[in-house]
Amino acid sequence: xxxxxxxxxxxxxxxxxxxxxxxxxxxxxxxxxxxxxxxxxxxxxxxxxxxxxxxxxxxxxxxxxxxxxxxxxxxxxxxxxxxxxxxxxxxxxxxxxxxxxxxxxxxxxxxxxxxxxxxxxxxxxxxxxxxxxxxxx
Numbered sequence: 001x002x003x004x005x006x007x008x009x010x011x012x013x014x015x016x017x018x019x020x021x022x023x024x025x026x027x028x029x030x031x032x033x034x035x036x037x038x039x040x041x042x043x044x045x046x047x048x049x050x051x052x053x054x055x056x057x058x059x060x061x062x063x064x065x066x067x068x069x070x071x072x073x074x075x076x077x078x079x080x081x082x083x084x085x086x087x088x089x090x091x092x093x094x095x096x097x098x099x100x101x102x103x104x105x106x107x108x109x110x111x112x113x114x115x116x117x118x119x120x121x122x123x124x125x126x127x128x129x130x131x132x133x134x135x136x137x
Contacts, residue, residue, distance in 0.1 A: 021086075021134050024083060024126075024134070025080050025084045027123065028076055028077075028079055028083060028090075028094065029076075031076050031116075031119075032073045032074075032080060033073075035069050035072045035073035036070065036073035038069045038073075039066045039067075039070040042066035042069055043062075045062045046062035050063075061108075064108075072097055075094075075096060076097050078093050079091075079094040079097065083127075083136075086135050088131070088136045091124055091128065094120060094123065095124060098116065098117055101116055
């Protein structure tokens with residue numbers, strides 16, 4: 001009995017890459033875009049509140065939020081760029097953004113962003129788990 005056609009199909013399926021580096025890069029870039037958009041919204045709110053000067057304390061908080069969101073977005077974009085170049089540094093940069101987000105939320109009294117933390121830890125775990133397949137150095 002000859003299994004040549006079955007073996008060829010199994011071999012073709014076995015050689016397909018299970019993970020694509022571009023998927024991780026796109027996921028990080030999307031998170032970076034959302035963070036920068038949040039920063040833009042905070043900046044626009046700060047401009048609106050500071051022009052009326054009705055609530056200067058709230059305006060100052062919005063400016064701090066805007067700066068924080070821009071820094072967080074920059075960290076995530078830097079992580080995405082390092083990951084696209086195949087550098088293991090991307091994991092450390094992304095972990096720093098998760099740590100910065102958690103510390104900022106604790107200091108300001110906001111609730112922790114469990115979606116960001118959960119997705120981030122999942123992403124880091126997957127990157128470390130499949131480091132060899134993703135060609136990270």
